[in-house]
Amino acid sequence: MHSLIRTHATEFSLLAVIVVISTVLSFATANFFTLGNAFDLLNISAVNIIFAVGLLVVLIAGGIDISFAVAASVVQYGTAIALGWIGGGGWVSGLLIAGSLGVLLGCFNAFLIHRFRIISIVATISTFNIYFGLLMFFTRGVSIYDLPDWLTDRVILFEREMPDGTWIEITLPVLVMIVCVVATWTLITRTTIGRQLYAFGDNPEGARRFGINIGAMQFIAFGWLGLMAGIGGLIQAHYAQEVVPNALYGRELDVLAAVVLGGARLGGGKGTVLGCVLGVLLISITQNGLNLMGVSPFAFKMIIGAIILIAITLSNTRIERLLPFVGQRGTGR
Amino acid sequence: MGLDSMHQSASAASTDKPLLSLRNINMNFGGVKALKNVSFDVRPGEVHCLAGENGCGKSTLIKVITGVYRPAEGAVIEYEGETYSHMSPVTAQDRGIQVIWQDLALFPEMTVAENIAFHEVLGGWPRLVDYGRMRRIAVDALARLGVTLDVDLPLKEYAIAQRQIVAIARALVGEAKLVFMDEPTASLTQSETDHLLEIVRSLSASGVAVVFVSHRLAEVLEISSRITVLRDGALVGVYPAAGMTQSKITELMTGKTFDQHVRARPRDDQPVVLDVRGLTRPGQFEDISLTVRRGETVGITGLLGAGRTELALALFGMLKPVSGTISIDGREVRFGSNREAIAAGVAYLSEDRLSLGLIQPQPIADNLVIASLRKILSGGLLSEDRKRSLVSRWIADLGVKIGHQADAISTLSGGNQQRVAIAKWLATDPKLLILDSPTVGVDVGARAGIFDIVAKLAESGLAIILISDEVPEVYFNADRVLHMAQGRIVGTYDPRQSRLEEIEAAVYA
Numbered sequence: 001m002h003s004l005i006r007t008h009a010t011e012f013s014l015l016a017v018i019v020v021i022s023t024v025l026s027f028a029t030a031n032f033f034t035l036g037n038a039f040d041l042l043n044i045s046a047v048n049i050i051f052a053v054g055l056l057v058v059l060i061a062g063g064i065d066i067s068f069a070v071a072a073s074v075v076q077y078g079t080a081i082a083l084g085w086i087g088g089g090g091w092v093s094g095l096l097i098a099g100s101l102g103v104l105l106g107c108f109n110a111f112l113i114h115r116f117r118i119i120s121i122v123a124t125i126s127t128f129n130i131y132f133g134l135l136m137f138f139t140r141g142v143s144i145y146d147l148p149d150w151l152t153d154r155v156i157l158f159e160r161e162m163p164d165g166t167w168i169e170i171t172l173p174v175l176v177m178i179v180c181v182v183a184t185w186t187l188i189t190r191t192t193i194g195r196q197l198y199a200f201g202d203n204p205e206g207a208r209r210f211g212i213n214i215g216a217m218q219f220i221a222f223g224w225l226g227l228m229a230g231i232g233g234l235i236q237a238h239y240a241q242e243v244v245p246n247a248l249y250g251r252e253l254d255v256l257a258a259v260v261l262g263g264a265r266l267g268g269g270k271g272t273v274l275g276c277v278l279g280v281l282l283i284s285i286t287q288n289g290l291n292l293m294g295v296s297p298f299a300f301k302m303i304i305g306a307i308i309l310i311a312i313t314l315s316n317t318r319i320e321r322l323l324p325f326v327g328q329r330g331t332g333r
Numbered sequence: 334m335g336l337d338s339m340h341q342s343a344s345a346a347s348t349d350k351p352l353l354s355l356r357n358i359n360m361n362f363g364g365v366k367a368l369k370n371v372s373f374d375v376r377p378g379e380v381h382c383l384a385g386e387n388g389c390g391k392s393t394l395i396k397v398i399t400g401v402y403r404p405a406e407g408a409v410i411e412y413e414g415e416t417y418s419h420m421s422p423v424t425a426q427d428r429g430i431q432v433i434w435q436d437l438a439l440f441p442e443m444t445v446a447e448n449i450a451f452h453e454v455l456g457g458w459p460r461l462v463d464y465g466r467m468r469r470i471a472v473d474a475l476a477r478l479g480v481t482l483d484v485d486l487p488l489k490e491y492a493i494a495q496r497q498i499v500a501i502a503r504a505l506v507g508e509a510k511l512v513f514m515d516e517p518t519a520s521l522t523q524s525e526t527d528h529l530l531e532i533v534r535s536l537s538a539s540g541v542a543v544v545f546v547s548h549r550l551a552e553v554l555e556i557s558s559r560i561t562v563l564r565d566g567a568l569v570g571v572y573p574a575a576g577m578t579q580s581k582i583t584e585l586m587t588g589k590t591f592d593q594h595v596r597a598r599p600r601d602d603q604p605v606v607l608d609v610r611g612l613t614r615p616g617q618f619e620d621i622s623l624t625v626r627r628g629e630t631v632g633i634t635g636l637l638g639a640g641r642t643e644l645a646l647a648l649f650g651m652l653k654p655v656s657g658t659i660s661i662d663g664r665e666v667r668f669g670s671n672r673e674a675i676a677a678g679v680a681y682l683s684e685d686r687l688s689l690g691l692i693q694p695q696p697i698a699d700n701l702v703i704a705s706l707r708k709i710l711s712g713g714l715l716s717e718d719r720k721r722s723l724v725s726r727w728i729a730d731l732g733v734k735i736g737h738q739a740d741a742i743s744t745l746s747g748g749n750q751q752r753v754a755i756a757k758w759l760a761t762d763p764k765l766l767i768l769d770s771p772t773v774g775v776d777v778g779a780r781a782g783i784f785d786i787v788a789k790l791a792e793s794g795l796a797i798i799l800i801s802d803e804v805p806e807v808y809f810n811a812d813r814v815l816h817m818a819q820g821r822i823v824g825t826y827d828p829r830q831s832r833l834e835e836i837e838a839a840v841y842a
Contacts (some may be wrong), residue, residue, distance in 0.1 A: 007487060190461055192454040195447065199440045199454075208439035210455060211422075269442040 010263030014278040017310075018285060025289035032292050036166025045284040046173035047236045049277055051255045052262070053184040054228025056276045059259060060188060061221035062201035062268025063113065063120035067128035068225055069251040071105040072233030074131050076243045079234055080144050088148045098234035105131065106226020110218040128252070135245050144243040151234075152241040173235045180228060185273040187224065197221060201268025207268050257308050258283050282307070352377040352542050353398065353412050353430075353511060359405040360393055360566075367393045368404070368569045375511060378540045380533060382553045382574070385563035385586050386776040387746055391546055394563070395513050399432050400425040413510075429510035433517060437500045441489035442711055446471040448488050449502045474502035475501035477539075478532050494525035501532060511542045518547060519773075522637035523802070523841060530556050548580040549803075550777065562586055579805075580757045587778035594806070596788055597812045597828040600629040605663070607765050608646070610655035617643040618820040621657070623764065625796040630787065632807025634840055635817035641800045642684055644817070645767045649681040650674035661764065675704065684769040684800075688719075690754045691742050698724045698738040701753055705760040718769035727756035731786055748779025755786060766790065767798045774804060784810045804837045 026033030051068060058065050079098045083089040089097070105127075112123040155172035160169055188194035200207040200217045208214060237243050262279030264271030286307055290300055351374040360368035375381050385391050396402045398410070400420035410417040412428060416530045420430075439448050447454070450467035462512050471484045480498050488496060497517060504512050512766045514533070518526045533543050533556055547553050553560065554574055562569040562585045569585050584590050603626040612621040618640040625631045633641050646652040648659060650668025658665050661677055666673045671681070691700050701724050702709055709719040724738050733752040735745065742750060751771055760765060768787065771781045788808060791797055807814050808828050816824035816839055826836050 004513075007485075014746045192456060192462055193459040195443070195454040195462055197441055199451065202440040202442045205436075206440060209434075209438050210451060210456070213457065216457070245566065269440065 007035050008274075009273070009276050011272065011278060014262065014282060017307075018278065018282050021282070021285060021289065021307075025285070027115070027290070029289065029292040029332075032289055033167045034164055035162050035168050036164075037288070037292075039168045039170065041281070041284055041288055042174050043171050043239075044176075044288070045178040045280050046171075047239060048251075048255055048258065048280045048284070049177050050180045050228050050232035050235065051251070052259050052276045052280050053181055053273055054232070055222045055255055055259050056262075056264055056271050056273065057184060057188060057197065058120075058221045059218055059264040059266065060268060060271050061197045061220060062199050063218070064205060064256075064266060065106075065109060065120065065222065065225055066130055066252050066256075067109060067124040068106070068229040069134040069248040069255070069308075070128055070135065071102065071226065072229040072236065072251075073243075073245055073248045074105060075134065075230045075233040076237045077100045077139060077144070077245070079230075079239070080147060080243055083148055088150075090150055094151065094234055095231060098230040100230070102226040102228070103223050104231020106222040106224070106225065106229065107219055112220035113219045113222070114215045119306035124309045132246075132249065139231050141245055143245065145241075146242065147237065147241070151238050152200050173239055176231060176235055180231060181273060183276060184224070184228075188273065193220060198269055201270075202217065203269070221284065237264065254283070261308055261312060344745060345637075350504065351375060351411070352379075353410075355394075355398070355411075356409045357407045358397060359395070359408065360390075360397060360402060361405060367566050368397070369565075370565065371566070371568045373561055373568070374571075375542050375544060377510070378537050378542055379559065380537050380543045380545060380557045382545045382547070382557035382560045383554060383563070384546075384550075384560055384582055386778050389563045389586070390566040391563060392515070393566075395515070395544075395546075398425070399430055399513070417671060418566075426507060429508050429514075431504035431507050431509040431511070432513040433497075433500045433504055433515065435515045435517075435519065437496055437559075439488055439496055439500060439503075441496075442487055444485055445482050445488055445491070445499055446484035447749050448499050449474050449484070449506060451503065460771070470506055471502065474505050477505060478502055478815055479535070480532075493520050494522070494528070497521065497525075497529060498532070500537075505536075505541075509541055511544070512536065513546070514545045515726040516548065517545070518549060518552060524636075526552060548776070550582050551803075552581065553582070583777045591779065593809050594826045595808070596784075596810055600626045600812055603627040603629060606661065607648070607798075608658075608660040608663070610658050610660075612644070612647060612654045612659065614643065614647060614652060614654050616651070616820070618647070618817075621822060623815060623822065625798060627796055628791050628793045628794050629813070630799055630811045632801070632811030632814040633817055634801055634804050634836070636805045636840065637802055639817040640820035641802075641817050642769055643820075645681060645769050645798070648674070648765075648767060649679055675761055675763075678762070678764035679767070680704075680763035681762055681767045682754055682758055682769060682771060684773065691750060691757075693743040694741050695742060696739045697728075697733075697735055697742050697745065697753055700742045701727060701757050702760065705762075706756050708760065723760060727760060731756050734784070747775045748778065748782060749773050751779075751783055752786065755783075759790070763795065765796045765798070767800070769800045770802065772800070772801070772803070780806075804840050805833060808833045808836060 022032070031037055051072070055065060055068060063254070075098050078101045079094060082097045083094060085172055086093065109124055109127055112118050112127070113120050156169050157172065157175055158170040160168055188197060196207070196212050197217055197220065200214065202295065204214070233248070236248065240247065258279040259276050260266065261282065262271065262275035262277070283304055286304055287300055290303060348565050349448055354374040357373045358368050358371040358373070359366070371390065371394060373394060383391050385392070393402065397404050398420060400422040403419045408418055410420060446464070446468045449471035453467050453470070454462055468484055475484070478498060478501060482491065482495060482499070488499060491499070518529060521529060530552060533545065536543055545553065545557055554577055557574045559571055560574055560577060560582065561571045562582065564586060580593060605624050605626050607625040613619045620713070621644055623631065635641055643652055644772055647654050650671040650673055660666065661679070666677055668677070698720055702720050706715065709716055709723055711719060721738065728735060731752045732758065733749050735749065742753060745753065771783055775783060787797060787799065799811050811828065814826040814828060814836060815822050816836065824839055
């Protein structure tokens with residue numbers, strides 16, 4: 001138990017912060033503490049969680065990506081056009097097209113970073129501008145509302161009315177999100193490639209001496225984020241029932257903040273899927289609570305900024321200092 | 334499985350047939366001959382020391398043996414009875430040749446088990462990780478070293494000494510027959526070093542040959558059976574460790590003779606520069622009283638963790654003492670920061686030159702003037718001319734060998750870097766110079782040069798505190814030797830009246 005708390009300090013402190021905030025909100029508002037609201041939160045957060053687990057993989061491998069959110073917008077347009085060509089398509093072809101386009105855009109980042117030795121933040125700021133510029137130029141900023149019916153129809157996999165009168169719903173985005181989360185978790189904790197990604201992010205020179213294929217690591221990390229960005233993009237279009245070129249612009253920083261909040265380290269080698277999911281949920285819960293409390297949306301960003309600071313300070317402080325019952329151990333430093 | 338091969342090689346040891354034998358090794362980089370017709374051999378299960386100054390070709394030789402470099406035509410490498418013209422990294426590893434690099438090449442965020450059994454997750458095609466198997470491999474490897482660590486904890490939870498052990502365990506997993514250790518004790522304390530040497534002995538007893546590279550000649554003599562000395566890329570000779578002395582190895586390594594003599598001289602007639610009374614910071618140092626006179630060198634020795642560096646930091650204004658006083662030139666001072674200490678004439682050459690003392694990628698000149706920028710101002714702006722003349726003066730004074738002032742400091746050898754670091758502080762016109770472990774990572778040949786400088790500075794009237802965990806350094810170079818243990822001064826020695834062995838016995842006891 002002690003070592004579990006020691007090695008998962010971030011997840012525990014995030015969980016603690018979530019519990020505290022939820023308790024406060026359930027007293028402050030009437031609607032927060034309902035199952036209906038909990039499932040709403042899950043539905044709302046699905047796309048961000050999909051993006052977040054993708055970004056997590058890149059951060060673990062020691063990189064960073066600013067371009068994935070606009071890349072997701074490019075994927076939305078590309079997929080909408082491609083679906084038009086093939087005469088409508090369906091979920092399977094839609095996900096295949098969106099996923100492959102995403103992988104392609106992610107691999108372009110990896111190519112720049114690996115082939116020309118450009119550091120990832122510079123490479124992806126450039127592709128962020130290129131992708132967004134091209135998108136605005138070719139679409140002239142025009143949105144697409146004319147999407148296939150299968151894409152815009154809400155898919156409810158499970159629903160039930162609760163005794164308190166709220167409805168719980170599990171929608172398609174939540175299912176896709178769960179699949180992405182489980183797949184990412186399997187990749188980074190259960191496969192040899194995932195452990196190589198951690199090692200590469202942790203100590204690139206050490207990894208090189210072991211003969212790990214550095215180029216492959218970059219393509220896998222950015223390719224995986226591309227895949228998640230593509231899938232997330234399609235799900236976002238489904239959720240919003242439209243494709244707006246600048247709908248995801250700026251989302252990259254929200255997701256990045258959530259992932260870092262979840263314990264991933266800029267610089268590599270560190271981060272967990274659980275932490276990442278909790279990070280996104282913490283921000284969503286706060287936003288949702290503020291909404292229900294009737295706080296002005298203009299104050300959201302400020303409050304969320306403060307919460308990120310507090311949570312990161314908490315998780316950087318050694319957990320022993322915060323929890324008196326976890327004693328010091330002799331083996332560590 | 335590893336044990337079987339170990340027994341075989343252990344029995345082979347009796348026949349004295351070498352496990353590894355190299356002849357005619359030449360290695361050229363551009364026009365530079367890094368290795369000139371070197372031969373080298375290692376017997377099964379022996380501890381063999383590879384000695385030589387930085388740049389003598391030690392690392393190049395290791396890289397030839399491990400297949401990183403390909404030697405020139407005519408090279409003959411015999412390993413376990415087979416002959417190669419060159420090695421490849423894969424062959425070397427498959428045949429049981431392992432290197433523990435000085436920087437260890439470990440993964441601090443990953444668990445101990447993953448670090449030790451990392452080869453389990455290598456390979457191009459993704460497979461599921463078998464954590465149970467990795468844990469078993471790790472526990473076995475650690476048990477063979479007689480060490481118990483929690484293999485599920487991230488490596489970063491462990492201190493450098495345990496990480497060193499993890500690196501050794503990792504090398505053993507590859508069924509090592511020949512292990513190279515590059516400066517394995519550089520950042521270990523005395524008791525940790527003793528434990529490591531114990532491990533090396535037990536490896537050797539089980540039939541694994543160990544090639545040991547270290548700057549610390551005392552432990553080289555203690556652990557190895559034979560010593561191969563290289564100088565300027567050429568073989569000087571192979572010597573049995575029995576009957577060798579530190580000064581003889583130093584002579585062989587440098588080709589120069591150093592006669593170490595006690596430099597201590599009476600300074601009692603000089604005015605007191607630093608007067609410390611009852612200085613205390615609980616848990617770090619307690620009730621420290623000492624004086625340093627003009628032109629006097631006071632040596633402070635003791636094991637790592639004795640509070641030496643903390644005391645130095647307090648004198649330099651970076652740690653606040655809880656009680657006690659510090660006086661400089663008879664005036665009591667209370668430093669709020671190290672800027673105030675520098676202004677009062679205190680200079681501190683930090684223990685960790687590589688990361689704290691010098692800014693490695695920056696030019697030599699900029700490193701040298703960083704603590705005395707005021708002196709090179711001209712009309713409120715930095716003057717390149719003044720900088721150049723200041724730097725030239727110190728470079729000449731301390732005999733630093735440099736290419737150009739604008740070269741990065743990282744291009745210099747350890748000894749020359751240390752000279753620049755000293756010059757940086759001398760440029761601030763200090764009254765008191767604190768040198769904290771000034772020879773860490775400096776070659777034996779260059780060490781003598783550093784101490785010549787220290788003697789010259791003392792002669793010119795500087796008060797000097799010399800901190801080192803190597804007793805001979807303070808014994809030969811200080812006027813008085815203070816022994817610190819657990820935060821207190823527990824002994825004072827006059828090198829002219831005490832024998833080196835007496836102080837060593839007290840410190841290392």
